[in-house]
Amino acid sequence: MRILIYILLVFVLSFGFSGCASQSKEEIQNSEITTVQLLLIRNLIFQRNFDLAIEMLRYVKEQNPEDMSLHVEIDYEIAFSFWKKKDIEESKKHFEKLIAFYDENDAKDIPQWPYFLSKKILEDKIIPSL
Numbered sequence: 001m002r003i004l005i006y007i008l009l010v011f012v013l014s015f016g017f018s019g020c021a022s023q024s025k026e027e028i029q030n031s032e033i034t035t036v037q038l039l040l041i042r043n044l045i046f047q048r049n050f051d052l053a054i055e056m057l058r059y060v061k062e063q064n065p066e067d068m069s070l071h072v073e074i075d076y077e078i079a080f081s082f083w084k085k086k087d088i089e090e091s092k093k094h095f096e097k098l099i100a101f102y103d104e105n106d107a108k109d110i111p112q113w114p115y116f117l118s119k120k121i122l123e124d125k126i127i128p129s130l
Contacts, residue, residue, distance in 0.1 A: 048084070075114065099115060
C-alpha cells in the first residue's frame with residue numbers, strides 16, 4: 001500500500017493539473033497537488049496508518065511554508081492522527097498549540113474549523129473510538 005501511495009504522489013507531483021486564468025499555472029499546480037496529497041493522507045488516517053500520515057503531513061507543511069490556511073489544517077490533522085492513535089498526551093499538546101495559535105493571532109482569514117474542532121475535542125474530553 002505504501003508503494004501505491006508513493007507512486008500516486010510521484011505521478012501527481014510530476015504531471016500536475018490544468019488551471020484557471022486568475023492564478024499562475026505553477027500556483028494552480030501546487031494548490032491541486034497539495035489537495036491531492038491531503039486526500040491521500042486522509043486515506044492513510046482512515047486506514048489507521050497514522051505514523052506515515054503524520055510524516056507526510058509534516059512534509060507537505062514544510063513544502064508550503066507561507067500557506068497559513070494549510071498549516072492550521074495540517075496541524076489539526078496531525079493532532080487528530082495522534083488522537084486516533086490514542087496517544088492522548090501528544091494529541092492534547094498539538095490541539096492546545098493550535099488553539100493558542102488562533103488565540104494569539106488575527107486568524108479571521110484562515111479556516112476556523114480546526115480551531116472549533118480542537119476546542120470541542122479538548123473541552124468534551126472525547127475519547128477516540130476503535
